[in-house]
Amino acid sequence: MRVAMIGTGYVGLVSGACFADFGHVVTCIDKDASKIERLKKGEIPIFEPGLEGLVERNVREGRLFFATEGAEAVKTADAVFIAVGTPSRRGDGHADLTYVYAAAEEIAGQIDGFTVVVTKSTVPVGTGDEIEAILKRVRPDGDFAVVSNPEFLREGAAINDFKRPDRVVIGTDDERAQRVMAELYRPLNLNESPLLFTGRRTSELIKYAANAFLAMKITFINEMADLCETLGADVQQVARGIGLDNRIGSKFLHAGPGYGGSCFPKDTLALVRTASDAGSPIRLVETTVQVNAARKKAMAGKVADAMAGQVKGKRIGILGLTFKPNTDDMRDAPSLDIVPALIEMGAQVQAFDPEGHEARQMLPGVDFKDGPYEVADGADALVIITEWDQFRALDLDRVKRLMRTPLVVDLRNIYRPAEIESRGFQYRGIGRG
Numbered sequence: 295m296r297v298a299m300i301g302t303g304y305v306g307l308v309s310g311a312c313f314a315d316f317g318h319v320v321t322c323i324d325k326d327a328s329k330i331e332r333l334k335k336g337e338i339p340i341f342e343p344g345l346e347g348l349v350e351r352n353v354r355e356g357r358l359f360f361a362t363e364g365a366e367a368v369k370t371a372d373a374v375f376i377a378v379g380t381p382s383r384r385g386d387g388h389a390d391l392t393y394v395y396a397a398a399e400e401i402a403g404q405i406d407g408f409t410v411v412v413t414k415s416t417v418p419v420g421t422g423d424e425i426e427a428i429l430k431r432v433r434p435d436g437d438f439a440v441v442s443n444p445e446f447l448r449e450g451a452a453i454n455d456f457k458r459p460d461r462v463v464i465g466t467d468d469e470r471a472q473r474v475m476a477e478l479y480r481p482l483n484l485n486e487s488p489l490l491f492t493g494r495r496t497s498e499l500i501k502y503a504a505n506a507f508l509a510m511k512i513t514f515i516n517e518m519a520d521l522c523e524t525l526g527a528d529v530q531q532v533a534r535g536i537g538l539d540n541r542i543g544s545k546f547l548h549a550g551p552g553y554g555g556s557c558f559p560k561d562t563l564a565l566v567r568t569a570s571d572a573g574s575p576i577r578l579v580e581t582t583v584q585v586n587a588a589r590k591k592a593m594a595g596k597v598a599d600a601m602a603g604q605v606k607g608k609r610i611g612i613l614g615l616t617f618k619p620n621t622d623d624m625r626d627a628p629s630l631d632i633v634p635a636l637i638e639m640g641a642q643v644q645a646f647d648p649e650g651h652e653a654r655q656m657l658p659g660v661d662f663k664d665g666p667y668e669v670a671d672g673a674d675a676l677v678i679i680t681e682w683d684q685f686r687a688l689d690l691d692r693v694k695r696l697m698r699t700p701l702v703v704d705l706r707n708i709y710r711p712a713e714i715e716s717r718g719f720q721y722r723g724i725g726r727g
């Protein structure tokens with residue numbers, strides 16, 4: 295099959311490369327000429343494990359192409375995917391659909407023969423109807439079907455998530471479009487990933503509902519962690535104890551400093567707005583949004599508590615700045631709340647993140663170091679904000695020798711309290727009362 299992918303951001307690039315790897319012929323289109331130039335040279339603008347090799351192989355084998363202009367690829371495509379950004383609109387939290395609608399206008403002028411137009415971007419319920427209206431207006435003669443096909447990729451594990459999904463959701467009632475979509479995803483039959491065919495609005499809502507539920511699940515365990523601290527219980531054992539119940543499931547029950555990233559904060563907010571505009575508010579999600587924002591702000595206070603309030607003039611080492619490991623993404627990362635608050639309290643902050651290079655612009659006043667031991671050097675407290683693998687097995691004796699005061703505040707619970715304390719550290723985790 296022939297695919298045109300509009301937008302070479304995270305979703306577009308991963309999806310395009312994976313479809314090519316399935317054997318389809320894919321052209322990824324982006325207006326950003328310098329990005330396309332770099333991609334043609336094999337330079338990948340984002341950090342995603344395995345993506346560079348995947349792109350390189352499929353370009354070499356003649357299935358993956360990059361272009362700044364889509365007319366030719368769209369004209370010959372069986373399916374055109376819209377995978378452009380839908381940022382939170384400034385001020386009201388609604389998803390900004392400017393790029394999606396612009397892409398629809400452009401595609402409309404280019405399609406030729408029966409074409410399936412698919413939204414991969416996360417879009418509010420009803421956006422598919424609007425795209426259909428645009429296509430009909432620009433091309434009353436056009437033969438097309440508009441489909442919703444949300445992505446559920448996690449950064450850092452996106453290729454595996456694409457190739458071994460728990461499910462693929464395809465929202466359309468059009469039978470011809472269903473056949474094209476089934477053919478595109480046919481390679482997944484091998485690992486028996488279910489294709490779930492739904493109505494278009496339902497599919498659009500599934501994406502938001504999934505993200506909101508996961509954000510709520512994390513927020514639930516985060517609040518349990520606070521309760522554990524007060525009551526003298528251990529949140530990790532609570533998580534295991536409830537997670538073994540199949541109805542609950544053990545995933546997404548790691549207590550931490552609050553969720554961040556490109557999806558959960560934006561999508562929960564957009565769903566809250568959609569629901570309240572529709573006169574059917576979802577209070578659980580509203581509360582999740584508020585609790586998570588407050589949690590990220592409260593984390594600096596937790597560090598200060600562990601330091602018995604003595605922050606002013608002290609040196610604090612930070613390990614990890616990205617919103618989670620295996621990504622360079624800094625969007626809505628808890629570090630963006632925690633670090634400035636510590637500086638505000640008068641701390642000198644030194645930090646290291648393996649990939650979060652953007653932090654240098656986003657966190658002024660921080661002394662950036664080249665590794666975890668440089669960060670421990672002279673520190674009065676070491677704070678783990680992101681659980682990169684390389685922080686999980688630090689040489690603790692070396693860390694202790696380097697630090698001025700051997701205090702570790704572990705906001706991801708990657709160390710065992712008894713073990714690290716036996717090495718002479720004062721240790722504070724999350725929810726281990």
Ligand code: UDX
Nearest residue numbers: 445446447448449546547548550553554555557617618
């Ligand atoms: C998420 C969804 O998982 C994915 O399906 C969707 O398409 C996009 O949003 P992503 O943002 O890449 O993916 O990361 P994810 O691994 O889901 O983590 C999101 C945030 O939740 C991170 O800040 C992470 O640290 C936090 N988290 C996750 C927890 O605090 N505890 C957990 O148990 C799991």
